[in-house]
Amino acid sequence: NAGVTQTPKFQVLKTGQSMTLQCAQDMNHEYMSWYRQDPGMGLRLIHYSVGAGITDQGEVPNGYNVSRSTTEDFPLRLLSAAPSQTSVYFCASSYVGPLGTGELFFGEGSRLTVL
Amino acid sequence: RKEVEQDPGPFNVPEGATVAFNCTYSNSASQSFFWYRQDCRKEPKLLMSVYSSGNEDGRFTAQLNRASQYISLLIRDSKLSDSATYLCVVNRGTNAGKSTFGDGTTLTVKP
Numbered sequence: 001n002a003g004v005t006q007t008p009k010f011q012v013l014k015t016g017q018s019m020t021l022q023c024a025q026d027m028n029h030e031y032m033s034w035y036r037q038d039p040g041m042g043l044r045l046i047h048y049s050v051g052a053g054i055t056d057q058g059e060v061p062n063g064y065n066v067s068r069s070t071t072e073d074f075p076l077r078l079l080s081a082a083p084s085q086t087s088v089y090f091c092a093s094s095y096v097g098p099l100g101t102g103e104l105f106f107g108e109g110s111r112l113t114v115l
Numbered sequence: 116r117k118e119v120e121q122d123p124g125p126f127n128v129p130e131g132a133t134v135a136f137n138c139t140y141s142n143s144a145s146q147s148f149f150w151y152r153q154d155c156r157k158e159p160k161l162l163m164s165v166y167s168s169g170n171e172d173g174r175f176t177a178q179l180n181r182a183s184q185y186i187s188l189l190i191r192d193s194k195l196s197d198s199a200t201y202l203c204v205v206n207r208g209t210n211a212g213k214s215t216f217g218d219g220t221t222l223t224v225k226p
Contacts, residue, residue: 035216040218041218041219042119042202042216042217042218042219043159043202043216044216045214045215059215090158090159103149103161103164104151104159104161104204104214106158106159106160107158108157108158109156109157109158
């Protein structure tokens with residue numbers, strides 16, 4: 001029962017480097033999203049997608065890009081890492097029903113440190 | 116003002132205690148509401164959805180008050196295993212892209 005799989009679990013970058021956080025789900029969910037969580041705070045939405053080929057910005061999109069070429073995969077790209085992007089990143093997916101999206105299923109998180 | 120605000124906590128209670136968390140939201144168009152549980156350094160997991168009529172799952176009861184724009188979570192007979200951070204989540208529409216998380220309330224249950 002894989003659910004939502006994120007890689008890598010840990011990453012250290014230098015300022016200005018780029019990288020991609022991978023997210024894959026095997027539940028055939030239409031909805032996928034990326035959140036960041038800073039210490040003592042809740043989750044803030046970075047980008048989300050309601051289906052292949054469709055993405056939209058969340059609350060804190062600057063410095064991040066996403067694409068959704070398949071239902072299963074939703075990678076998050078950091079274009080030029082900055083220390084302010086040091087955080088824990090969670091990918092989540094959900095089905096979309098008649099009442100909207102249901103339970104969010106999260107990956108285990110990716111802990112990113114930017115020096 | 117934040118769109119979703121929770122009791123700041125932390126809550127430190129003895130085993131067997133009853134504890135209640137409140138969460139207020141500012142957007143009256145909000146449509147669905149959830150409580151998630153997050154253990155230290157782990158991913159959030161759904162605890163309960165919150166329905167207009169209120170709902171109960173074992174020791175946990177969730178209530179929604181649309182008029183006052185708040186939701187609550189009541190935990191009865193607290194267990195050590197209930198120690199975690201509880202996140203309030205509010206959806207402004209049928210698209211979960213409009214989900215907003217509160218900052219969470221940390222509960223520690225002590226022997």
